[in-house]
Structures are given as structure tokens and as C-alpha cells.
Amino acid sequence: MSRLDDYLSRQRQRVDAALAAVFPLDPEHPHRLVEAVRYSLLDGGKRLRPILALAACEAVGGDTEAVLPAACALEMIHAYSLIHDDLPAMDDDALRRGRPTTHIAFGEGLAILAGDALLTEAFALLAHYAARAPRPRRLLRAVAEIADAAGARGMIGGQAADLAAEGGPADLATVEFIHARKTGALLLACVRSGAHLGGADARALRGLTRYGECLGLAFQIADDVLDAEGMTAATGKVAGRDQARHKATFPAALGLPAAKARARELRDLALAALQRFPAAADPLRDIARFVVERAVGA
Amino acid sequence: MSRLDDYLSRQRQRVDAALAAVFPLDPEHPHRLVEAVRYSLLDGGKRLRPILALAACEAVGGDTEAVLPAACALEMIHAYSLIHDDLPAMDDDALRRGRPTTHIAFGEGLAILAGDALLTEAFALLAHYAARAPRPRRLLRAVAEIADAAGARGMIGGQAADLAAEGGPADLATVEFIHARKTGALLLACVRSGAHLGGADARALRGLTRYGECLGLAFQIADDVLDAEGMTAATGKVAGRDQARHKATFPAALGLPAAKARARELRDLALAALQRFPAAADPLRDIARFVVERAVGA
Numbered sequence: 001m002s003r004l005d006d007y008l009s010r011q012r013q014r015v016d017a018a019l020a021a022v023f024p025l026d027p028e029h030p031h032r033l034v035e036a037v038r039y040s041l042l043d044g045g046k047r048l049r050p051i052l053a054l055a056a057c058e059a060v061g062g063d064t065e066a067v068l069p070a071a072c073a074l075e076m077i078h079a080y081s082l083i084h085d086d087l088p089a090m091d092d093d094a095l096r097r098g099r100p101t102t103h104i105a106f107g108e109g110l111a112i113l114a115g116d117a118l119l120t121e122a123f124a125l126l127a128h129y130a131a132r133a134p135r136p137r138r139l140l141r142a143v144a145e146i147a148d149a150a151g152a153r154g155m156i157g158g159q160a161a162d163l164a165a166e167g168g169p170a171d172l173a174t175v176e177f178i179h180a181r182k183t184g185a186l187l188l189a190c191v192r193s194g195a196h197l198g199g200a201d202a203r204a205l206r207g208l209t210r211y212g213e214c215l216g217l218a219f220q221i222a223d224d225v226l227d228a229e230g231m232t233a234a235t236g237k238v239a240g241r242d243q244a245r246h247k248a249t250f251p252a253a254l255g256l257p258a259a260k261a262r263a264r265e266l267r268d269l270a271l272a273a274l275q276r277f278p279a280a281a282d283p284l285r286d287i288a289r290f291v292v293e294r295a296v297g298a
Numbered sequence: 299m300s301r302l303d304d305y306l307s308r309q310r311q312r313v314d315a316a317l318a319a320v321f322p323l324d325p326e327h328p329h330r331l332v333e334a335v336r337y338s339l340l341d342g343g344k345r346l347r348p349i350l351a352l353a354a355c356e357a358v359g360g361d362t363e364a365v366l367p368a369a370c371a372l373e374m375i376h377a378y379s380l381i382h383d384d385l386p387a388m389d390d391d392a393l394r395r396g397r398p399t400t401h402i403a404f405g406e407g408l409a410i411l412a413g414d415a416l417l418t419e420a421f422a423l424l425a426h427y428a429a430r431a432p433r434p435r436r437l438l439r440a441v442a443e444i445a446d447a448a449g450a451r452g453m454i455g456g457q458a459a460d461l462a463a464e465g466g467p468a469d470l471a472t473v474e475f476i477h478a479r480k481t482g483a484l485l486l487a488c489v490r491s492g493a494h495l496g497g498a499d500a501r502a503l504r505g506l507t508r509y510g511e512c513l514g515l516a517f518q519i520a521d522d523v524l525d526a527e528g529m530t531a532a533t534g535k536v537a538g539r540d541q542a543r544h545k546a547t548f549p550a551a552l553g554l555p556a557a558k559a560r561a562r563e564l565r566d567l568a569l570a571a572l573q574r575f576p577a578a579a580d581p582l583r584d585i586a587r588f589v590v591e592r593a594v595g596a
Contacts, residue, residue: 033458089406108387124445131438140429147422160331
């Protein structure tokens with residue numbers, strides 16, 4: 001097992017245990033709703049977003065225990081966005097991480113509600129934690145950034161632009177606009193909230209922000225490349241769907257070789273942004289390499 | 299114009315102005331998404347929920363300026379819930395407040411996203427406000443209560459139970475379970491968050507909690523009665539829909555005369571809960587009378 005595999009596996013276990021505790025199977029909850037939430041949330045995902053928050057905190061020498069609630073909230077927001085994006089009125093996907101999507105398994109109405117519940121409970125978790133925190137201001141700044149990244153100028157705005165662009169010509173400016181918001185904003189918020197909560201100073205925050213921006217874009221290009229090359233197993237989704245629906249993707253806008261080159265370039269920029277960081281930033285470095293290299297090779 | 303009409307009209311104007319400022323028409327936002335949000339949010343609603351928060355704050359002698367952000371967030375959460383409840387996979391309603399519902403006007407995908415945006419931005423608004431507040435703890439307690447009321451044990455849990463009950467027999471216990479969560483929890487959170495932010499002591503909070511519980515249930519019975527009696531104009535929805543879909547309602551569970559009597563009884567209990575409150579609680583008293591009497595008479 002590589003150094004990164006070992007790190008990811010340890011952090012994933014922490015996150016999974018914390019997430020399972022957020023939605024216990026409990027007679028007070030209407031049963032099917034909680035089942036749908038747990039089906040979507042506790043599905044063996046990679047937990048990239050919460051792990052980025054934890055790793056960013058470590059990179060600045062912070063205590064990751066203080067980041068765990070925000071890390072869980074970030075994964076819950078991600079999980080809600082997947083449920084809603086998969087709905088028939090959106091991307092109409094039947095398969096996610098190799099399993100039927102939530103609306104296929106539980107029906108559309110309950111899938112919409114499960115997404116709503118994950119989003120709402122993410123903020124409930126943060127509010128309860130902040131209300132108990134001895135000095136809540138640092139956390140509140142992180143919460144505001146997370147909410148902005150998830151909101152109308154961030155993830156939801158990106159998904160709306162994606163819906164609007166479907167079927168049209170995919171020029172590079174449109175693709176970058178969509179992806180910076182649809183996936184980039186939340187990934188950046190993961191890194192920055194981990195940094196905030198770890199007590200990053202202004203200089204460290206600048207480096208981690210640059211890292212997060214490059215990583216977010218690289219991640220999306222890699223995902224587009226995997227889809228275009230038909231790697232259903234690697235993505236857990238039905239491959240080739242983007243092209244079939246004329247989705248705005250980097251390979252469609254740039255061609256596959258240029259898209260791959262751009263992903264490698266962004267990986268290098270992400271690594272350069274961490275140049276002055278100590279060995280505690282190695283997990284972030286490993287993640288940047290992994291995200292790109294699983295799709296485009298070294 | 300009655301005393302209550304005058305009060306509601308003044309408070310509605312404050313709330314409407316604050317809400318319009320949350321979603322400006324701005325080139326940074328993807329245009330259609332903001333249009334869909336504004337269509338749903340700025341539609342001449344009664345603003346009962348934010349006004350309850352403001353009135354509860356006044357009832358304990360607090361400064362309502364400090365409640366306005368929470369009041370806006372409460373209305374945004376309400377607006378999101380209406381958009382999602384109206385979707386074809388949920389209640390499948392075509393008309394709301396006398397106009398086409400959001401998915402009819404903007405399509406289903408954008409309606410789902412507009413709801414998501416309203417919910418997310420409600421918490422963004424609260425987080426930004428709390429991050430700037432000199433002593434954020436009181437606000438954080440209110441935010442946690444609002445999130446819980448909107449979440450899986452509150453509003454969303456109620457809607458899930460409502461979906462599950464549709465078509466089955468409507469016994470009173472089921473109807474009360476659904477309505478206490480689906481509409482009651484958020485109405486109670488409006489009253490309690492206004493009270494918290496107004497600086498209510500434990501005794502005042504107890505009285506206002508009792509008021510909010512009774513008002514929430516009375517409001518739902520009144521709404522059910524209006525639907526059963528076919529008052530499309532008063533509700534702005536297509537009347538008789540509940541019965542046609544065998545929805546779990548109070549008139550279906552109790553019969554119409556007993557449902558009306560229960561609404562009047564709850565109004566009286568709400569008024570009794572405010573017995574020790576000064577004249578500053580008159581708007582809350584007037585609201586309890588109005589909510590019941592518009593549906594069942596005095």
C-alpha cells in the first residue's frame with residue numbers, strides 16, 4: 001500500500017465513522033428518508049472533499065479534530081449535489097459509484113427530499129458545533145465560505161449554467177466558467193476551510209488557495225477525460241454520457257491531448273503553490289498527483 | 299385598515315425590501331437561476347414567517363433590526379420548501395399564490411436548483427451575519443433551531459411522511475405527526491428565533507413556545523379547511539386538491555365541524571399562552587386570531 005493509499009484509508013475511516021453518526025437509524029426519523037440519506041451518503045465514496053479539509057489543516061499544523069464537523073458538512077453538501085444532479089430533470093443518471101442512483105432506488109420525491117435533508121443537516125451540524133465552540137468566529141468564516149461555494153454564485157450557479165449550455169457548442173470559456181463553479185468552488189472551499197480552521201496565516205492561506213484552485217480545475221479535467229475515454233470502472237458512472245449529451249467538457253473544448261496536457265500543467269502549478277510548505281503538506285501533494293495521474297498518467 | 303392590516307403591511311414592506319437585496323439581478327449570477335429564485339421569493343407572499351419572528355422579538359422588547367437577517371432566512375427556507383413541494387414528483391401543483399408554480403414557469407431542473415439556492419443562501423446569509431455579529435452565540439442558537447426545524451426531524455421529515463401517507467387512511471395521529479413537522483416546526487422556529495434574538499428570558503420563551511406550537515397547528519387546520527371548502531382565492535392554490543389526492547388532513551381525519559372547533563380551541567390556547575405579555579405582544583395575538591378566523595370565522 002502506497003503512502004497515499006494508507007493516508008486516504010485512515011482519513012476515510014474517520015470521516016465515515018463521523019458521517020454515520022450524523023444520521024443514525026432512529027425511530028424519531030421517518031424511516032425511508034433516513035434510509036435514502038444513508039444510501040447516498042454512506043456508499044463508500046472516496047471522501048476527497050473532507051480529506052482535503054483535513055489535509056489542509058494538517059499542512060498548516062492545525063488540530064484536525066476541530067475540522068471534522070466541517071469536513072462532514074462538506075461531504076454532506078457534496079452528496080446532496082450528486083443526488084439532485086442525477087435526477088431526471090437534471091443529468092438523468094441511473095448509475096453512480098456503480099450503484100443505482102438515489103431516485104432509481106427510492107423514487108424521485110424521496111430523492112429530492114434526501115438531498116434537501118443532507119444540505120439542511122450540513123448547516124445544522126455546523127450551527128450546533130459553532131454554538132458550542134469557545135471562539136466561534138474562525139468557524140463562522142469557514143461556514144460562510146462553504147455556503148457561498150455551495151450557493152448561487154458557486155456550485156448551484158455552475159449546475160444552472162451547465163443545464164443551460166447542454167447541447168450548445170462547448171467553447172473553453174464556457175467550460176471553465178461552469179467547472180470553476182460546479183466542482184471547483186466547493187473543492188476550493190474544502191481546502192480553505194481546513195486552512196482557516198487550522199489557523200493558517202495570510203501567506204499560507206494564499207498558497208493553499210492557489211493549490212485549491214489548480215486542484216479543482218485539474219480534478220474536473222481528469223473526470224472529463226475519464227468519461228471521454230470510457231472508464232466506467234474508474235468513475236463509477238456510465239462512461240461516454242458527457243459526449244452523448246453534448247455536455248460542456250474540457251476534452252470537447254480542447255481535444256483530448258490538450259486537455260491531458262492542461263491537467264498535468266495544473267498538477268504542477270498546484271505542487272508549486274505548496275513549495276514553501278513542510279512535509280505536513282505531503283498528503284496534499286500526493287492528492288494532486290493522484291487526481292491527475294489516475295486519468296492521464298504521469 | 300385594521301390594526302393588524304396596518305402592522306402586517308409595514309412589516310411586509312421591510313421584509314420584502316430586505317429579501318429583494320439578497321438576490322440582486324447581477325451579471326455575476328447565471329441569469330435564469332436568479333430569475334427563478336426571484337420569481338418564487340418576491341411574489342407578494344404574506345410573509346407570515348418572518349413577521350412572526352419580528353413580532354416575537356417585539357413581544358419581549360427586543361430590537362427587530364437584529365432579527366431581520368434571520369427573518370429573511372426563514373422566508374427563504376419557506377420559499378424553497380414550496381418550490382420543491384410543488385414539483386411533479388411531490389405534490390405536482392401547477393398553481394401557487396394564483397400564479398404558475400416555479401417548475402411550470404422555468405422547467406423542473408431550474409426549479410430544483412432555485413429551491414437549492416434559496417436553502418443554501420439562507421444559511422449563507424446567517425453565516426455572514428453571525429461572522430460579523432459582536433456576540434454571535436445567541437444568533438448561533440437561533441440558527442441551530444432553524445436548521446433543525448427545517449431538517450430531517452422537522453419540515454423535510456414531515457414532507458417525507460406526507461408522501462408516504464398519501465392515499466392511505468388519514469387517522470388523527472398521522473395527520474398531527476405530519477403537520478407538526480411539515481409546517482409546525484418552522485412556524486415554531488420563527489417564533490422562538492425571534493424570541494431568542496430579542497433576548498427573551500426562560501419564562502417568556504416558554505410562553506412563546508406554547509404560542510408557536512398552538513399557532514402552527516391552528517394554521518395548518520385552517521389551511522386544510524380552506525382547501526376542503528374550496529376557497530381557491532383565499533389560498534391561491536387549486537382548492538379541493540387535498541381531498542382528490544387523499545391527503546392526510548384534519549378535515550379528513552376529524553370531519554369539518556370538529557376540525558373548525560379544534561382550530562378555534564388552538565387559537566384560544568395561543569392567546570392564553572400570551573396572557574402575561576404586555577401590549578407589545580398584540581401583533582402576535584392579532585395574528586393568531588386572523589390565521590384561524592379567515593378560515594373558520596370567529
